[in-house]
Amino acid sequence: MDVKDEGEEDAQASSQRLKLEVEDQQQRKKMFLLGYQFWAKIAAVFLFFGVGAWLYSSQFSTQELLFLTKDTAQADTLTDGSIIVLNKHSLLRYPEKFRGNQRQVWLTKGEAFFTVAPDLEKPFIIHTGSTTIKVAGTSFNVKNRKGSIEVIVEKGTVQVSKSGKMITLSTGEKVLIKQSTVQLIKENNADKLYTYYRSGEFIADGVPLWRMVEMLNEVYSSNLSIGKKGLKNRLLTGTLKNESLEAVLAAISRNTKLSIKRKNNQIILY
CATH class of the missing domain: 3.55.50.30 (Phage tail protein beta-alpha-beta fold)
Incomplete structure (x- = not known):
């Protein structure tokens, strides 16, 4: 019969415990690294979308302003230098700052005279009713009343389009577009x-x-x-x-x- 020395048994037991502790520490370290990598990936995703949202906001998104008149006409200058004279009881929507390759505004109702700052690379576009007016730099009058749109060109050229049809107006010409028709017929403006x-x-x-x-x-x-x-x-x-x-x-x-x-x-x- 083999009889193990008591000291030898204690040494083996101590070695086994140390081995288990090392394995446990390694397992904990592995779990910690996995958890760290997981949360690091989550943080990276949030950072990616956060930076993307900031870049989008700074490049494309902008606050919309309302230019509303009551009993008197008023004038305002946009950030591109274009000047708008808004007749009484009229409403114009426009961005605080123009972004992208277009300068877009919306004449919701009423009448306005536009003196547009020239910029061939960024055309100025007015949306009113179902009609779109596009210019690069000119002066003209737009009226939206009772469903009819009237455009009178004082200087330069203006493109007017509706439902896929388009005409070009020059100095001294106008067009009257009724709500019930898509016909675009230009004529000379006879008065001031x-x-x-x-x-x-x-x-x-x-x-x-x-x-x-x-x-x-x-x-x-x-x-x-x-x-x-x-x-x-x-x-x-x-x-x-x-x-x-x-x-x-x-x-x-x-x-x-x-x-x-x-x-x-x-x-x-x-």
Whole structure:
């Protein structure tokens, strides 16, 4: 019978315990490394998307501003140097800063005159209703009222498109687009009455009376009419201050010798 020395057994037991402790430490270290690698990957993913979101935000995303007028026209200058004169009761949406290869704004309602800073590489685009207006650098008037879009070019060239159709307008030309049609027919602009909210006056340079009445009804929301058919094409010449309707009518009456009659809510020139 073999009899092991007691000291030898203690040494073997101690060696076994040390071996187990080393294996346990190695296992713990391995688990720690695996956990560290896992959370490091998670952190890297969050960092990747965080940096990506920041880059996207800094390059493409921007705050949208609202330019809203009530009872008076106002002017504003955009970050690219373009100047907008917004007529009363109008709304324009535009970015705080233009990014990318386009400068886009939205005329939600009303009327605005645009003096666009030239930039051939970044065209200026106005969206209004279902119509798109594209320019590189020019000045023009856009009106969106009661579903109809009117574009008048004062200087330069303007591209107007709707439902896949497009026309190009030059200085002194205009187009009137009704909501129910996709026809784009340009014509010569015959007067300067559209400038009234910028200049503060109605420029009647050989303007027929029916056209002046049409404009006054739009500007003052009045119910003005011509009592005799033979008077419709009477030409008006001169400049009328954009004051009250009563003052404008008094000036027309003095210059044309026409009389004014009021019946209920209607005003009749005869």
